[in-house]
Amino acid sequence: MTELGTAAWPVGPIRTERLVLRESEAGDRATFVELLSSPEVHTYLGGPQSRAELERSVPETPGRRTGHFVIERDGAMIGTVEVSRHEAERRGRVRPDGGEAELGYLLLPEAWGRGYAAEACTAALGWFARACPGVPVVLYTQTANHRSMRLAATLGFTELERFQKWDAEQWMGVWKPAT
Numbered sequence: 001m002t003e004l005g006t007a008a009w010p011v012g013p014i015r016t017e018r019l020v021l022r023e024s025e026a027g028d029r030a031t032f033v034e035l036l037s038s039p040e041v042h043t044y045l046g047g048p049q050s051r052a053e054l055e056r057s058v059p060e061t062p063g064r065r066t067g068h069f070v071i072e073r074d075g076a077m078i079g080t081v082e083v084s085r086h087e088a089e090r091r092g093r094v095r096p097d098g099g100e101a102e103l104g105y106l107l108l109p110e111a112w113g114r115g116y117a118a119e120a121c122t123a124a125l126g127w128f129a130r131a132c133p134g135v136p137v138v139l140y141t142q143t144a145n146h147r148s149m150r151l152a153a154t155l156g157f158t159e160l161e162r163f164q165k166w167d168a169e170q171w172m173g174v175w176k177p178a179t
Contacts, residue, residue, distance in 0.1 A: 009066040021069035031077040032062040040109045044145040071120045079107030081120045083128040100136045129177035143169040
């Protein structure tokens with residue numbers, strides 16, 4: 001997808017009612033390690049990564065790439081949200097050229113249930129719709145992940161397909177920005 005590659009980046013912080021979406025900083029490293037090693041966060045994502053391995057492998061300033069935002073609340077990182085290139089080997093195509101993007105997000109368990117994921121994803125999708133007009137976005141989740149399924153509906157994703165992978169039913173939806 002060439003559109004995302006040409007999006008202006010980095011962007012200044014995006015402010016919502018309660019959150020700030022911003023580029024990663026060196027001080028975020030510990031929270032990245034916590035997110036990636038959390039069993040709760042990775043219940044539906046294939047399990048956590050080893051904290052020891054993450055301590056060795058996570059760069060000093062992690063997550064520095066176009067479309068990847070740190071979610072901050074009251075000056076502290078509570079998660080990440082990303083609208084990125086949909087990998088060619090991933091299942092599903094929305095456009096014949098495969099030029100769709102993919103939404104992903106992770107929040108610390110203590111940030112769950114407060115609407116922060118919806119607020120952050122809405123802001124990231126808004127940025128993406130302005131940066132890459134008309135480009136659809138896909139989202140994958142396990143159907144057993146009821147919170148993620150509700151969030152997909154709240155954000156306006158519509159189901160494209162369900163399929164079996166990793167011994168669980170997976171869901172793929174699409175979000176098309178208003179033209």
